[in-house]
Amino acid sequence: xxxxxxxxxxxxxxxxxxxxxxxxxxxxxxxxxxxxxxxxxxxxxxxxxxxxxxxxxxxxxxxxxxxxxxxxxxxxxxxxxxxxxxxxxxxxxxxxxxxxxxxxxxxxxxxxxxxxxxxxxxxxxxxxxxxxxxxxxxxxxxxxxxxxxxxxxxxxxxxxxxxxxxxxxxxxxxxxxxxxxxxxxxxxxxxxxxxxxxxxxxxxxxxxxxxxxxxxxxxxxxxxxxxxxxxxxxxxxxxxxxxxxxxxxxxxxxxxxxxxxxxxxxxxxxxxxxxxxxxxxxxxxxxxxxxxxxxxxxxxxxxxxxxxxxxxxxxxxxxxxxxxxxxxxxxxxxxxxxxxxxxxxxxxxxxxxxxxxxxxxxxxxxxxxxxxxxxxxxxxxxxx
Numbered sequence: 001x002x003x004x005x006x007x008x009x010x011x012x013x014x015x016x017x018x019x020x021x022x023x024x025x026x027x028x029x030x031x032x033x034x035x036x037x038x039x040x041x042x043x044x045x046x047x048x049x050x051x052x053x054x055x056x057x058x059x060x061x062x063x064x065x066x067x068x069x070x071x072x073x074x075x076x077x078x079x080x081x082x083x084x085x086x087x088x089x090x091x092x093x094x095x096x097x098x099x100x101x102x103x104x105x106x107x108x109x110x111x112x113x114x115x116x117x118x119x120x121x122x123x124x125x126x127x128x129x130x131x132x133x134x135x136x137x138x139x140x141x142x143x144x145x146x147x148x149x150x151x152x153x154x155x156x157x158x159x160x161x162x163x164x165x166x167x168x169x170x171x172x173x174x175x176x177x178x179x180x181x182x183x184x185x186x187x188x189x190x191x192x193x194x195x196x197x198x199x200x201x202x203x204x205x206x207x208x209x210x211x212x213x214x215x216x217x218x219x220x221x222x223x224x225x226x227x228x229x230x231x232x233x234x235x236x237x238x239x240x241x242x243x244x245x246x247x248x249x250x251x252x253x254x255x256x257x258x259x260x261x262x263x264x265x266x267x268x269x270x271x272x273x274x275x276x277x278x279x280x281x282x283x284x285x286x287x288x289x290x291x292x293x294x295x296x297x298x299x300x301x302x303x304x305x306x307x308x309x310x311x312x313x314x315x316x317x318x319x320x321x322x323x324x325x326x327x328x329x330x331x332x333x334x335x336x337x338x339x340x341x342x343x344x345x346x347x348x349x350x351x352x353x354x355x356x357x358x359x360x361x362x363x364x365x366x367x368x369x370x371x372x373x374x375x376x377x378x379x380x381x382x383x384x
Contacts, residue, residue: 186225
């Protein structure tokens with residue numbers, strides 16, 4: 001017999017966002033407005049599709065979701081945040097939610113019974129927003145959701161393909177103005193309420209150079225700003241240091257960044273490991289992309305130059321099905337973009353930097369030589 005579902009909590013609103021509001025949050029206005037339109041409580045919740053903020057690790061998906069919660073939280077009856085990286089973290093957070101909801105099953109020894117009780121509550125109550133953070137495996141996250149409900153769901157994920165589970169909304173790197181403003185604020189070189197136009201000329205110019213170097217990646221800019229504040233160095237000093245200590249700076253943890261559990265280097269190193277385990281050809285393809293122009297990598301370079309790319313990657317690029325499999329794995333982590341209409345790939349410049357820094361000199365030389373030979377073969381075959 002299914003136990004009765006407790007009535008909604010009228011006198012106590014539940015809020016489980018794990019972060020304080022980020023005073024340095026910058027930009028993303030169009031993105032937030034689009035989410036608000038799609039997750040509007042003025043529309044019938046049962047007819048609203050779940051939304052997924054997707055993008056590269058460190059691009060600001062979780063920070064954007066948190067800002068959405070703070071900005072529009074009053075629109076929703078309850079605001080739930082779940083750690084969705086694994087089924088274990090999801091189950092633990094569902095048990096915590098059962099306690100907050102005071103469900104009869106909150107003390108069950110079998111977590112699955114508690115999870116099922118929370119799912120029934122979600123199905124029976126309306127107006128809530130559930131944020132599933134780091135839901136890189138969307139199928140696992142979906143297992144924790146009721147099949148029908150009258151609430152609102154927002155995922156953050158690195159996966160570019162979301163199928164029928166959610167509508168995708170890409171989180172892209174910051175433009176030059178947004179990135180510069182974020183860096184200057186984080187470094188305490190510009191007050192939060194002061195417009196960019198009032199920044200010191202030298203500070204703004206140096207900040208813009210750093211933003212270009214980091215290709216607008218928010219996490220890298222936040223780390224740079226924290227380093228400048230902690231050490232008291234100038235932005236120009238940071239740029240000079242970055243030229244010789246990229247690996248150290250991208251891996252450095254700051255005591256000031258409590259809401260950023262991972263650095264750029266650690267965020268991506270795990271992704272690189274997972275790619276290698278899932279598909280060795282995808283790992284080799286990523287290494288190759290590190291030595292090509294990041295914004296326009298023609299797929300025919302891979303197919304025409306297959307004989308120069310080594311046994312693993314060469315076999316994959318010579319077979320369209322295997323090449324698609326490798327690219328699917330890379331897109332699962334948003335490590336590359338693929339434009340099907342132009343048959344072009346692109347990769348974030350900082351991903352290239354971290355990949356190269358993780359290689360020893362011999363490996364770097366091998367991939368650089370493969371790249372040159374593949375380009376030469378591709379060009380020669382194109383002329384035929």
